[in-house]
Amino acid sequence: DQQVKQNSPSLSVQEGRISILNCDYTNSMFDYFLWYKKYPAEGPTFLISISSIKDKNEDGRFTVFLNKSAKHLSLHIVPSQPGDSAVYFCAASALDTDKLIFGTGTRLQVFP
Amino acid sequence: KAGVTQTPRYLIKTRGQQVTLSCSPISGHRSVSWYQQTPGQGLQFLFEYFSETQRNKGNFPGRFSGRQFSNSRSEMNVSTLELGDSALYLCASSFSGLSNQPQHFGDGTRLSIL
Numbered sequence: 001d002q003q004v005k006q007n008s009p010s011l012s013v014q015e016g017r018i019s020i021l022n023c024d025y026t027n028s029m030f031d032y033f034l035w036y037k038k039y040p041a042e043g044p045t046f047l048i049s050i051s052s053i054k055d056k057n058e059d060g061r062f063t064v065f066l067n068k069s070a071k072h073l074s075l076h077i078v079p080s081q082p083g084d085s086a087v088y089f090c091a092a093s094a095l096d097t098d099k100l101i102f103g104t105g106t107r108l109q110v111f112p
Numbered sequence: 113k114a115g116v117t118q119t120p121r122y123l124i125k126t127r128g129q130q131v132t133l134s135c136s137p138i139s140g141h142r143s144v145s146w147y148q149q150t151p152g153q154g155l156q157f158l159f160e161y162f163s164e165t166q167r168n169k170g171n172f173p174g175r176f177s178g179r180q181f182s183n184s185r186s187e188m189n190v191s192t193l194e195l196g197d198s199a200l201y202l203c204a205s206s207f208s209g210l211s212n213q214p215q216h217f218g219d220g221t222r223l224s225i226l
């Protein structure tokens with residue numbers, strides 16, 4: 001049972017444009033959501049997170065939106081840069097647990 | 113500030129052997145979690161340790177075990193290795209293990225079973 005789903009395995013975006021990565025979840029007990037970026041041969045790097053009490057969190061070029069009623073979150077990257085090319089994972093956890101449930105990842109390619 | 117350190121980076125074993133992987137968390141972090149990453153399954157949660165106690169466990173067989181020491185360093189052991197255990201094993205640490213704190217990952221140990 002995949003509790004966190006990233007339905008797009010890949011995304012290609014031109015440099016300077018907006019990248020939108022999507023994630024859906026099924027467990028209503030999740031209250032904390034995170035996005036990680038992963039380069040080959042490296043561990044995931046934390047990007048941005050959002051608590052369920054918020055619907056938006058922004059950090060520089062990265063903004064995460066949470067729609068609790070739809071059980072959907074998205075990561076917006078504006079403007080996209082070639083260095084953003086990586087695999088992006090969304091993850092979720094429930095209250096008082098460090099157990100992260102990951103999506104299967106979306107490979108983002110930003111081309112010049 | 114040093115990040116999460118995992119050793120070794122690469123390991124080759126044969127079926128039936130056992131293996132021990134090591135993880136040193138970020139200084140001050142007391143929660144350590146382990147994940148298995150495979151191409152087909154993504155990142156799967158193995159277990160989490162906090163103050164030398166296992167707090168959470170994923171859906172892996174008993175061949176997978178771990179422990180945490182008083183300095184928060186953690187080890188993961190896999191016994192009777194199978195071909196399907198070939199994967200990238202990732203360790204992550206956080207300060208207290210509360211759900212509103214991000215985990216920080218090491219670069220992993222790539223385990224290959226021949």
